[in-house]
Amino acid sequence: MNRSHYKLFHQKYNVIVVGGGPAGTTAAKYAAKSGAKVILFERDPVIGIPARCGEGVSKRGIKGFVPLKGPWIVNRLNQVELIAPDGNSIKLETSLIGYVLDRTKFDKVLGDYAEAAGARIVTEADVTNLIKNNGRVTGVRVNYKGSDYEVSGDIIIGADGVESRVGRWAGIKTMTKLDNMESALKINATNIKINPAACLFYFGREVAPGGYLWVFPKDAHHANIGIGISGNYSREKPAKYYLERFMGKYFPHVEWTNVVAGGVPCNPPLKQLTMDNVMLSGDAGHQVNPLTGAGIANALQAGKFAGEIAGEALRSPDPIDSSLKMYTKRWYRARGKHHKSNTRLKNAVNKLDDDKLNELARLMNKIPRNEWSFLKIFLLAIRSSPDLIIDCMKVFRKS
Amino acid sequence: MTKHIKPSHLEILPDICDLCGACIAVCPTNVMNIIHDKLFIDFEGCTYCSFCVDICPVRAIEECYN
Ligand SMILES: Cc1cc2nc3c(=O)[nH]c(=O)nc-3n(C[C@H](O)[C@H](O)[C@H](O)COP(=O)(O)OP(=O)(O)OC[C@H]3O[C@@H](n4cnc5c(N)ncnc54)[C@H](O)[C@@H]3O)c2cc1C
Numbered sequence: 001m002n003r004s005h006y007k008l009f010h011q012k013y014n015v016i017v018v019g020g021g022p023a024g025t026t027a028a029k030y031a032a033k034s035g036a037k038v039i040l041f042e043r044d045p046v047i048g049i050p051a052r053c054g055e056g057v058s059k060r061g062i063k064g065f066v067p068l069k070g071p072w073i074v075n076r077l078n079q080v081e082l083i084a085p086d087g088n089s090i091k092l093e094t095s096l097i098g099y100v101l102d103r104t105k106f107d108k109v110l111g112d113y114a115e116a117a118g119a120r121i122v123t124e125a126d127v128t129n130l131i132k133n134n135g136r137v138t139g140v141r142v143n144y145k146g147s148d149y150e151v152s153g154d155i156i157i158g159a160d161g162v163e164s165r166v167g168r169w170a171g172i173k174t175m176t177k178l179d180n181m182e183s184a185l186k187i188n189a190t191n192i193k194i195n196p197a198a199c200l201f202y203f204g205r206e207v208a209p210g211g212y213l214w215v216f217p218k219d220a221h222h223a224n225i226g227i228g229i230s231g232n233y234s235r236e237k238p239a240k241y242y243l244e245r246f247m248g249k250y251f252p253h254v255e256w257t258n259v260v261a262g263g264v265p266c267n268p269p270l271k272q273l274t275m276d277n278v279m280l281s282g283d284a285g286h287q288v289n290p291l292t293g294a295g296i297a298n299a300l301q302a303g304k305f306a307g308e309i310a311g312e313a314l315r316s317p318d319p320i321d322s323s324l325k326m327y328t329k330r331w332y333r334a335r336g337k338h339h340k341s342n343t344r345l346k347n348a349v350n351k352l353d354d355d356k357l358n359e360l361a362r363l364m365n366k367i368p369r370n371e372w373s374f375l376k377i378f379l380l381a382i383r384s385s386p387d388l389i390i391d392c393m394k395v396f397r398k399s
Numbered sequence: 400m401t402k403h404i405k406p407s408h409l410e411i412l413p414d415i416c417d418l419c420g421a422c423i424a425v426c427p428t429n430v431m432n433i434i435h436d437k438l439f440i441d442f443e444g445c446t447y448c449s450f451c452v453d454i455c456p457v458r459a460i461e462e463c464y465n
Contacts, residue, residue: 043433052419126434163420168429176424178450183421185456231425231454239456261456263421 008122009142009149013039015310016140016153017119018127018166020047022296023282024159025110026065026303027310028119031157034311039151040114041125041142048107052262053296054186054226055101056199056216061297062099065110065304072106073099074218077199084361085204085354092369097199100216100224101296130156130169130278137170137278154320155310156278159303162263164284170275174286182211182228182264182293185239187247187256189223196220202246204354209233211293213246225256228264228293230350266290266346269339273328276321281306287331291342291349298335305330405447406462411438416459422451 015031017024020042032038044050056077059068066072077097082090111121124145131139131150139152158166167174200215207213210230217223227243239261247254267286273279281287282299289298306327313323352360416438423431430444431451438459440451452460 128434161420163423163433165423165429165432174424175427175429178425178453181421181425181454183454183456231450234456235449235453238458240458259417259457261417261419261421263419263424263454263456265424 005144005147005149008039008120009144009151011037013037013151013153014314015039015155015157015307016041016151017157017159018140019158019160019164019282019284020044020107020111020121020123021159021161021282021299022107022110023284023287023299023303023306024157025107025114025121026300027157027159027281027307028114028121029110029117030304030307031155031310032114032117032119032307034308034315036155036311036314038114038119039153040119040121041127041140042121042123043126045124046108047111047121047123048104050260051103051107052186052260053101053103054214054216054224055103056098056214056224056294057101057296058098058294059096061294062101062300065300066106068099070105070109072102072109074102075100075196075216077197077216079195079198081198081200082361083200083202084358085206086358086361088358088361088365090361090364100199100218127160127166130166137276154277154314155324157281157306157310158278158284159281159299159306160284162265162283164280166278167275167280167284170278172270172272172275172278172280174270174280174284176263176265176267176286178231179210180265180267180290181231182266183231183234183239184211184226184228184262184264184293185243186224186226186258186260186262187243188258189225189251189254189256190221192217192221192223192251192254194220194223203357206354207246208242210350213243225251264288264293264295266293268343269332269336271328273331274321274324277324279306279310279324279327285331287335287339289342290339291346301334302331305334403449404464406449407447407465408463409440409442409445409447409449409452410461410463411440412459412461413437415457416455417457419456421454421456422460425450425454 014036015038017040028040129141202213211228213227287298287302288295309327428444430441
């Protein structure tokens with residue numbers, strides 16, 4: 001065994017973070033900032049590679065975590081086009097809809113911040129299990145460049161993404177039901193001709209059953225194009241089939257590279273984000289917006305809460321496990337209501353067939369943009385399509 | 400939708416698998432894992448429900464019947 005590895009792995013850490021995505025690096029940063037001794041293990045050789053992501057994000061989602069100017073931001077969008085199955089679209093324009101990121105650079109800079117705060121990041125380090133003593137988690141087993149080590153820590157933060165196993169090892173039920181999982185695929189289009197300021201969303205059972213297809217331009221000739229379809233539908237035909245069919249129909253001469261598969265866990269919120277001294281964060285903690293499948297912003301916020309609360313728990317005279325329970329509470333206070341109403345909205349939207357989606361788009365286009373409000377759309381919809389509104393009522397009644 | 404007939408074996412196609420982990424998340428018995436850049440199924444605990452086959456965006460897991 002190499003001497004420096006021996007030293008690195010045979011120390012006790014306050015916080016062990018599993019996974020170096022946005023949730024993990026952010027958790028590591030905030031835990032280290034609070035004075036904790038932190039080590040983060042990432043399975044892949046380089047933080048930020050591969051980027052399994054459409055790279056779309058809102059300003060509010062990343063503000064405070066990274067500067068809004070920098071190489072991690074590749075494009076600014078101020079238009080959005082929602083395209084109904086019949087091709088009619090709803091167009092919106094504002095001063096800023098959001099950004100297209102370079103996830104590789106974004107994830108890397110988040111890792112740099114964690115290291116600057118004092119966290120130690122170790123790549124090519126695959127966490128293979130939790131270590132338990134008398135039922136209590138005391139550390140992790142990690143395979144580093146082919147050799148196995150045991151590393152002990154007071155608190156374990158599972159930020160191990162959609163493929164998370166930390167929660168299951170700890171006894172938190174994190175299995176995603178098939179119909180809540182979006183089976184996703186993304187490509188980089190390299191010779192497209194496109195309005196660089198507009199993101200496009202295509203809806204409908206023909207295009208993307210139980211999900212949607214998106215086009216996020218990086219500039220006038222490059223775009224991320226991707227799809228998510230519900231696991232309910234992907235047995236019949238996989239996401240790959242729908243994406244290839246779409247490209248053939250809408251962008252037949254466009255070339256693409258870099259096909260990346262992925263899963264987006266669009267679950268209702270987890271009841272418990274902790275088990276004793278184990279916390280879950282990001283995709284691992286089901287902290288994805290279930291309506292849109294957006295997970296970057298939530299991963300950052302969840303990582304921040306997890307890191308801060310781990311720090312607080314270590315300083316507190318109370319037992320660590322009870323202090324960590326605050327994490328679930330803080331998450332629910334910040335995002336719980338939103339997450340629950342988005343879950344209901346997702347379920348209702350997924351019930352709309354293509355005719356109803358067409359109808360909805362038609363109705364919304366009747367309202368002048370400066371008069372858009374939920375009430376206005378609601379009243380108009382009641383007058384023109386009473387059965388459509390029943391679905392919406394079901395959604396908003398409880399939120 | 401057609402009724403699911405349990406396969407006798409599942410085969411992972413490593414050249415197609417992109418290691419995205421969607422299958423791991425939907426596995427009810429937690430028997431799937433990525434080890435050294437390869438996806439594995441621990442067949443001892445596998446119930447052959449085929450959720451992993453269904454969710455795979457690129458169809459990298461095949462159902463075998465014999
Ligand atoms: C195709 C696709 C498109 C998407 N598009 C968008 C989008 O446009 N906007 C948006 O907001 N969100 C999008 N998302 C969702 C977003 O990518 C995720 O929500 C986000 O990456 C979650 O961050 P995370 O830190 O929780 O997990 P991840 O970014 O997945 O990071 C988890 C890390 O943990 C590591 N890991 C896992 N297990 C272990 C282990 N045992 N030991 C060590 N390391 C381990 C992994 O290698 C990985 O690096 C998309 C997802 C997909 C699949």
